[in-house]
Amino acid sequence: MELLKNKTVFITGGSRGIGAAIAKTFAAKGASVGFSYRSSHEAAAEVLNDLKQFGQPCASYVCHVSDPDQVQQTMEAFLQQFGRIDILVNNAGIVRDNLICDISLTDWQEVLNTNLSAAHWHIQCALRNMIPNRSGNIINISSVVGVQGNVGQANYAASKAGLIALTKTVAREVGRRNIRCNTIVPGIIDTEMSRSAHLDTEGYVKRNIALRRLGTAEEVADVALFLASDLSRYVTGQEIQVCGGFTY
Numbered sequence: 001m002e003l004l005k006n007k008t009v010f011i012t013g014g015s016r017g018i019g020a021a022i023a024k025t026f027a028a029k030g031a032s033v034g035f036s037y038r039s040s041h042e043a044a045a046e047v048l049n050d051l052k053q054f055g056q057p058c059a060s061y062v063c064h065v066s067d068p069d070q071v072q073q074t075m076e077a078f079l080q081q082f083g084r085i086d087i088l089v090n091n092a093g094i095v096r097d098n099l100i101c102d103i104s105l106t107d108w109q110e111v112l113n114t115n116l117s118a119a120h121w122h123i124q125c126a127l128r129n130m131i132p133n134r135s136g137n138i139i140n141i142s143s144v145v146g147v148q149g150n151v152g153q154a155n156y157a158a159s160k161a162g163l164i165a166l167t168k169t170v171a172r173e174v175g176r177r178n179i180r181c182n183t184i185v186p187g188i189i190d191t192e193m194s195r196s197a198h199l200d201t202e203g204y205v206k207r208n209i210a211l212r213r214l215g216t217a218e219e220v221a222d223v224a225l226f227l228a229s230d231l232s233r234y235v236t237g238q239e240i241q242v243c244g245g246f247t248y
């Protein structure tokens with residue numbers, strides 16, 4: 001079943017991890033996919049190669065999502081190439097962990113700009129096309145840390161909590177234009193980001209995750225597919241946790 005047939009999708013941070021899995025899952029279901037990334041040129045080229053096998057148009061863009069001018073130029077390039085935007089996935093994210101008293105201004109601003117402000121800028125650009133079309137779908141990738149907090153991650157937690165509030169507000173503002181906006185709240189997903197945290201994985205997983213394993217990027221992508229498709233046509237302003245039953 002081609003759940004996303006004839007849909008155009010833009011994903012931020014599609015070169016690796018969760019963004020790459022969403023790109024491939026959506027293309028497999030019939031979508032035309034464009035994605036941005038920062039500097040992983042080889043990884044992005046591999047993802048693009050994988051997308052091509054599905055036969056729909058696809059493209060990648062180098063874009064620092066923390067730069068509003070680059071975001072605007074990239075979204076314009078995407079619209080020129082694909083004609084419209086049906087689905088936007090705000091996925092790109094970074095961590096710069098430290099205890100609250102030691103977080104530098106640079107690390108605070110970089111995390112907030114990349115994880116939260118970038119979503120705002122992409123949403124503004126996308127809505128300029130979605131509102132006249134009276135159709136659109138926005139998915140923001142948050143984190144359980146944005147719901148529960150986490151030691152050493154005040155900047156990350158604040159950015160991810162902000163995404164949940166942003167989602168609810170966008171959903172209220174543009175619902176009457178037939179545009180939906182939802183958040184996915186992943187737990188610990190096996191990607192380069194979580195690997196860089198150097199958790200004592202075995203003990204940590206047993207203590208904190210009901211399903212007793214990490215999630216995969218594909219498991220997040222499957223929930224993104226549900227939210228992107230008409231299967232969730234009466235769902236907006238919500239956050240769905242994909243965390244295997246995770247609590248600290």
Ligand code: NDP
Binds near residue numbers: 017018037039091
């Ligand atoms: P990865 O670190 O594996 O991938 C991050 C992606 O974002 C890459 O494509 C990277 O591009 C891109 N990116 C980062 N910064 C920028 C930037 N300034 N401009 C453009 N692109 C950028 O992360 P994950 O796949 O693990 O995470 C994806 C999202 O899911 C993030 O928002 C993260 O916070 C969230 N999340 C992840 C969890 C996990 O356990 N993995 C848990 C909860 C939430 P490049 O390759 O060029 O660097």
